[in-house]
Amino acid sequence: MIQEQELKTFVEGTTNYFEVAAQQPASIGSPYLVTEGQPSVHDYTGMISITGKREGVVYFTAPKAMLTVLLMKMQESDFSHETMRDLVGEVANTISGNARKDFGRDFVISVPSVLAGEKPEIPNTPGMRSFVIPINWRSHSAKLIVALK
Amino acid sequence: MNAVNGNATNGARRSYKLMIVDDSNIMRRRIERSQQFEEIQLVGTASNGLEAIELFKKMDPDVITMDLTMPQMDGIECIENIVRIKPAVRILVISALADKATAVEAMEKGANGFLNKPFTDRQLNEAIAELIR
Numbered sequence: 001m002i003q004e005q006e007l008k009t010f011v012e013g014t015t016n017y018f019e020v021a022a023q024q025p026a027s028i029g030s031p032y033l034v035t036e037g038q039p040s041v042h043d044y045t046g047m048i049s050i051t052g053k054r055e056g057v058v059y060f061t062a063p064k065a066m067l068t069v070l071l072m073k074m075q076e077s078d079f080s081h082e083t084m085r086d087l088v089g090e091v092a093n094t095i096s097g098n099a100r101k102d103f104g105r106d107f108v109i110s111v112p113s114v115l116a117g118e119k120p121e122i123p124n125t126p127g128m129r130s131f132v133i134p135i136n137w138r139s140h141s142a143k144l145i146v147a148l149k
Numbered sequence: 150m151n152a153v154n155g156n157a158t159n160g161a162r163r164s165y166k167l168m169i170v171d172d173s174n175i176m177r178r179r180i181e182r183s184q185q186f187e188e189i190q191l192v193g194t195a196s197n198g199l200e201a202i203e204l205f206k207k208m209d210p211d212v213i214t215m216d217l218t219m220p221q222m223d224g225i226e227c228i229e230n231i232v233r234i235k236p237a238v239r240i241l242v243i244s245a246l247a248d249k250a251t252a253v254e255a256m257e258k259g260a261n262g263f264l265n266k267p268f269t270d271r272q273l274n275e276a277i278a279e280l281i282r
Binding site: 017074076082094107 | 172173174176178182218219244245247248250251265266268269
C-alpha cells in the first residue's frame with residue numbers, strides 16, 4: 001500500500017514535469033483511491049513497471065488533444081501516433097525516475113511501454129490498489145495512476 | 150541509429166563531434182534543437198546502448214549525451230564500454246533517475262556530468278558548457 005508521503009513524491013514529480021517541460025504549471029487535484037475495478041484511461045497511456053524494493057506500475061494517461069499542445073509547447077512539429085506514444089512513455093519515465101530521489105535506487109523502473117487505440121484498458125494488478133492523481137493542464141485533464149505494494 | 154555526415158573542424162576554434170543517445174525520439178530532437186554551441190556538430194543519434202557503441206566506433210564523437218534507462222543495453226553499461234575505448238570522451242548523462250547513488254555510479258564509470266530530466270534549455274546549455282570548457 002502506498003503511503004501519503006509517497007504519493008506526495010509523485011504529485012511533486014508531476015508538478016515539476018509540467019513546470020519545466022511544458023513551461024506552464026498544471027493544477028493537481030486531490031489523489032483518490034480506486035475502490036472498484038481499474039481506473040479509466042485516455043487515448044494514450046505510458047506505463048512503467050516497478051521492481052526492486054517496491055513492486056507495481058506507474059501510468060501516465062492523457063488525451064491526444066492535450067499531448068498535441070504539450071508537443072507544441074516543446075517546439076515539436078511531429079504530431080504522429082508514434083510521437084504521441086513516445087511522449088506518454090517519456091512523461092511516465094520521467095515522473096517515475098524522479099521518484100527515486102525519495103524512494104532510492106532500489107526503486108527500479110522499466111523502460112516505458114504504451115497502451116493506445118480504441119478503448120484501451122490497463123491490466124489488473126492483483127494485490128495492489130491504484131491511486132489516481134488528477135492533472136489539469138490548460139483546458140485538458142490527464143491522470144497519473146500509481147499502484148504499488 | 151542515425152549517422153550524420155560532416156566535417157567537425159572549422160579553423161582555429163576547437164570543434165566537437167556530438168552523439169546523442171536516448172530511447173526517446175522526442176528527447177533526441179529536443180537536445181539537438183536546444184544545444185546552442187556553434188563549435189558542436191551532431192554526428193549521430195542512437196536509441197540504446199548497443200547502437201551507441203556501434204555508432205561511436207564509426208563516428209568517433211568527442212561529446213556524448215547519454216540516457217540511462219534504455220532497452221537492450223542501459224546507459225551505465227554503455228558508458229563503461231565507451232570510456233574503455235576512448236578515455237578522453239566527455240559524457241553528459243541526461244536521465245530521469247534522480248537518486249544520488251545513480252549519479253555517483255555514472256560518474257565512477259566515466260561520465261563527466263549529470264543532468265536530470267526534465268530540464269530547461271538553459272540547464273542543458275550550462276551542462277554542455279561545463280563539459281567542453
